[in-house]
């Protein structure tokens with residue numbers, strides 16, 4: 347008995363392992379800014395279940411939703427340095443780091459959701475995915491984020507002229523700042539978690555996002571006027587730290603890739619349902635939706651393309667996207 351009590355926990359575990367009665371599990375931490383139940387959160391959970399099942403429990407995913415690990419920009423650093431293993435994050439905050447991510451983030455680059463899917467599932471998507479390696483990340487999946495539109499606390503936006511001089515929070519990307527300027531309004535980049543109170547206190551007039559974010563972040567409570575101008579369709583990125591990825595055997599890497607691919611189909615289904623649900627919910631709660639003519643918005647984007655699509659590589663990507671039918 348005396349001898350047994352001297353064994354440390356680690357020694358007990360080692361003994362159990364040798365006896366084959368327990369197996370070690372690597373727990374991978376994953377971040378998401380959205381609350382539990384959001385389509386991206388549920389898709390990563392699904393990915394985790396598949397990985398756990400297919401590795402016989404050697405790997406598990408622990409999901410930290412609701413920005414528990416920090417705002418998106420901070421979590422980029424955490425996953426690049428391997429402090430966290432996984433991260434689900436919009437592609438836009440990567441724009442300053444990975445030039446290839448700027449192209450799918452450009453305003454009105456996609457003609458429709460279907461066009462966006464074809465592009466991200468095809469050669470351009472592969473090119474963007476490969477570029478993540480430059481910054482120590484492995485792109486596991488692109489998820490849907492629908493279209494982003496402006497909303498505000500002041501007035502309905504029926505035309506481009508109505509945006510003049512208004513102040514909007516944007517995601518932390520220069521493309522977004524320049525896009526808002528090209529539309530005649532003012533942009534303030536700030537973390538997602540600060541938007542609600544910034545609108546409530548009048549620091550900004552509004553922000554821009556898809557229906558599920560507008561709804562679940564409760565921005566609809568403080569900004570009732572939503573205008574369906576659908577200026578961007580930035581895909582979401584689900585990434586893994588290269589340092590964590592390199593620890594996997596090639597067989598496990600294949601399991602992770604396949605699970606990520608399957609989670610995309612799941613996320614797209616959940617996404618379509620959530621857009622409908624959120625739109626109905628905010629409308630029932632009094633949000634007023636207007637549909638301005640998009641053409642003047644599209645026509646105003648020239649300077650954004652001129653500034654952000656400079657080199658031949660990015661120009662070729664834009665052309666390749668346009669050519670996808």
Ligand code: GTR
Nearest residue numbers: 435436491517538555556559
């Ligand atoms: C959402 C996106 C989040 C976050 C947020 C934002 O649509 O899913 O990852 O980027 O927008 O505006 O900060």
